[in-house]
Structures are given as structure tokens and as C-alpha cells.
Amino acid sequence: MHENIQHTAYPVVEKAGILWAYMGEGEPPAFPDLDCFVAPDSHVFAFKGFIECNWLQALEVGIDPAHASFLHRFLHDEDPEDSYGKQFRGKSIASDIPMTKILREYPRPEIQVEETAFGLRLTALRNLDNQGMHVRVTNQIFPHGIVIPMSPEMTITQWHVPVNDETCYWYAVFTSFTDAVDKPLMRKQRLELYELPDYKPRLNKANTYGFDPAEQEDETYLGMGLDINVHDQWAVESPGPVYDRTTEHLGKSDVGIIAYRRMWRRAIEAAGNGGELPMSLSNGEGATIRGPAAVDTIAGLEGWEDTWKARDRERREASGWAPDPW
Numbered sequence: 603m604h605e606n607i608q609h610t611a612y613p614v615v616e617k618a619g620i621l622w623a624y625m626g627e628g629e630p631p632a633f634p635d636l637d638c639f640v641a642p643d644s645h646v647f648a649f650k651g652f653i654e655c656n657w658l659q660a661l662e663v664g665i666d667p668a669h670a671s672f673l674h675r676f677l678h679d680e681d682p683e684d685s686y687g688k689q690f691r692g693k694s695i696a697s698d699i700p701m702t703k704i705l706r707e708y709p710r711p712e713i714q715v716e717e718t719a720f721g722l723r724l725t726a727l728r729n730l731d732n733q734g735m736h737v738r739v740t741n742q743i744f745p746h747g748i749v750i751p752m753s754p755e756m757t758i759t760q761w762h763v764p765v766n767d768e769t770c771y772w773y774a775v776f777t778s779f780t781d782a783v784d785k786p787l788m789r790k791q792r793l794e795l796y797e798l799p800d801y802k803p804r805l806n807k808a809n810t811y812g813f814d815p816a817e818q819e820d821e822t823y824l825g826m827g828l829d830i831n832v833h834d835q836w837a838v839e840s841p842g843p844v845y846d847r848t849t850e851h852l853g854k855s856d857v858g859i860i861a862y863r864r865m866w867r868r869a870i871e872a873a874g875n876g877g878e879l880p881m882s883l884s885n886g887e888g889a890t891i892r893g894p895a896a897v898d899t900i901a902g903l904e905g906w907e908d909t910w911k912a913r914d915r916e917r918r919e920a921s922g923w924a925p926d927p928w
């Protein structure tokens with residue numbers, strides 16, 4: 603009898619330090635040539651974290667370019683040289699201004715959103731008192747990924763994967779365009795917050811995310827420490843595990859979220875009609891999705907549209923491995 607019984611098995615591929623299983627019908631779709639998938643193993647570092655809310659809720663903070671000016675606001679600047687492995691703490695490309703200062707002093711970016719072959723490109727513009735334009739380009743990879751800049755050297759590619767309706771894991775791949783990633787340091791930094799084996803955060807709802815009113819008075823806007831993952835965790839978990847979207851009021855800074863939900867509606871409709879789904883790439887189509895460019899830089903008020911692309915291209919050319927996405 604044991605020779606006749608078979609267990610269901612799914613095709614699994616290891617890429618960028620993560621195991622990917624295809625649990626659908628037929629042949630698995632091709633992987634897109636995202637930077638984190640084509641970078642050498644020495645230049646990528648993967649980590650994950652547990653979040654106690656629906657995955658869509660957790661993702662949407664990643665396509666809201668305005669939230670960093672409030673949720674991640676630091677009231678003082680530290681030496682950007684100490685910012686390795688941390689987000690929103692170093693400097694933009696071609697800039698001497700600490701990122702913390704830009705976010706704090708220019709809290710209302712103009713957000714432009716465009717649909718692309720992979721999802722959405724979001725461009726957040728902060729006019730620095732006519733001295734220059736802070737340009738931050740982030741991406742939504744449909745259906746459940748984001749690619750954002752972390753520092754002049756690194757980007758973060760992140761997926762929000764449901765465990766069930768009320769919990770999810772975020773999986774992050776840090777990709778370096780310059781030196782190999784210091785994986786032991788990155789892992790050590792992240793394990794200060796996350797506990798093994800299930801990658802649950804030590805600061806969470808049960809201990810009010812470490813909230814400290816004295817810190818809120820003179821260190822951070824939120825009063826929940828310096829790790830931005832704690833801030834995001836609080837923001838996405840505190841409305842409850844499945845937020846009631848029928849009562850929300852989307853505003854001007856939610857333009858990315860609005861565009862994203864429209865894409866979802868179209869995809870759900872297509873799935874119902876047996877139509878083609880976005881990002882279900884056939885073999886050979888993987889290389890049509892490259893990059894995408896995720897850049898944080900300061901450009902001139904005129905020509906910033908070209909400058910950020912040029913900065914991205916320079917970084918790719920110097921990397922020795924990153925293909926041009928344009």
C-alpha cells in the first residue's frame with residue numbers, strides 16, 4: 603500500500619536566501635529579474651518578521667511615502683556614518699543632509715504614481731526650500747511586494763505573505779550595489795528586535811511597543827524607540843487585525859494606496875473572467891521585468907526627472923552585476 607500512496611508536493615526554488623514554493627495549477631510562472639534575484643549571493647541578505655494583522659494592511663504602509671515624516675520622525679540627527687543597516691538614518695545619494703532632517707523638516711511630499719509593467723512606481727518629491735529637490739522613488743511589485751531604497755548602497759525588497767487572514771510575515775531582502783553585505787552585522791541588528799525561532803518582535807502589543815512618554819518628548823515623534831520596524835508594526839496592528847475599510851477616508855497622500863487597490867479590483871475581475879493576471883510571467887518573460895530603480899537622492903529643481911535615473915544608472919554600472927532596467 604505504501605508504494606501506491608503519494609504526498610502532494612510543490613515545486614520549490616531557493617532564491618535570495620528564501621525558499622519559494624509554487625502552490626498553483628500547472629507550470630510555475632517565471633521569476634522576474636528583480637535586483638535581489640540577480641545579485642550575487644554575497645550582496646543579498648534575507649530576514650523576516652511576524653506581524654499580527656492582515657497582510658494587505660501591513661503592505662500598505664510601504665506605499666505611503668508621507669508616513670515616514672511622522673511615524674519615523676527623529677527629533678535629533680545622529681552621525682549618518684553610524685547608519686549602516688538602518689533605514690531613514692543615513693544620507694540621500696549626492697547629499698550632505700541627514701535623512702532624518704529632510705523627513706522632519708519637509709513632512710508633506712508631492713506624490714506621483716505611475717503604473718508600470720510590474721505594478722506601481724511612486725515618486726515622492728520634497729522641495730527643499732528651492733535649494734534642491736529631494737526625490738525618493740519606491741515601487742510596488744504586484745501583487746504583494748515593494749522595492750524601496752534603504753541607503754545610497756542598498757535597497758530593500760519586501761514581500762508580505764499571509765499566514766492566515768489575521769497574521770502575516772514580511773520577508774525582506776537587502777541588496778547591496780557596492781560591497782558585499784555584512785550579513786553577521788545585519789542579522790545581529792535585526793535579532794535585537796526579533797526572537798527566534800518564529801521571528802516575533804520583542805516589542806509588541808503586549809508591552810505597548812515599548813512606548814515611553816519621556817522619549818516622545820525629546821527624542822522621537824512616536825516614543826517607541828529607534829527601530830522603524832516597531833513604528834510600522836504599531837501603525838499596522840493597532841487598527842485591529844482586519845481594518846474596516848468601509849469607514850476610512852483616503853486623502854491626497856493616499857494616492858499610491860488608491861492606485862494599488864484599483865489594480866487589485868482589475869486583477870480580481872480578470873481572475874473571475876479567466877483573464878490574464880498581472881505578473882504571471884511565462885518562461886522568457888522574466889527578463890522583461892528588471893530592477894526596479896529604487897532611489898533616494900537630491901537633485902536640482904529643474905531636471906530632477908533625469909537626475910534620479912542617472913544616479914540609479916551610475917550605481918548599476920559601478921556594481922558589476924545590476925542590469926539596466928530602462
Ligand SMILES: [Fe+2]
Pocket residue numbers: 663669670673674830834
Ligand atoms: Fe514605515
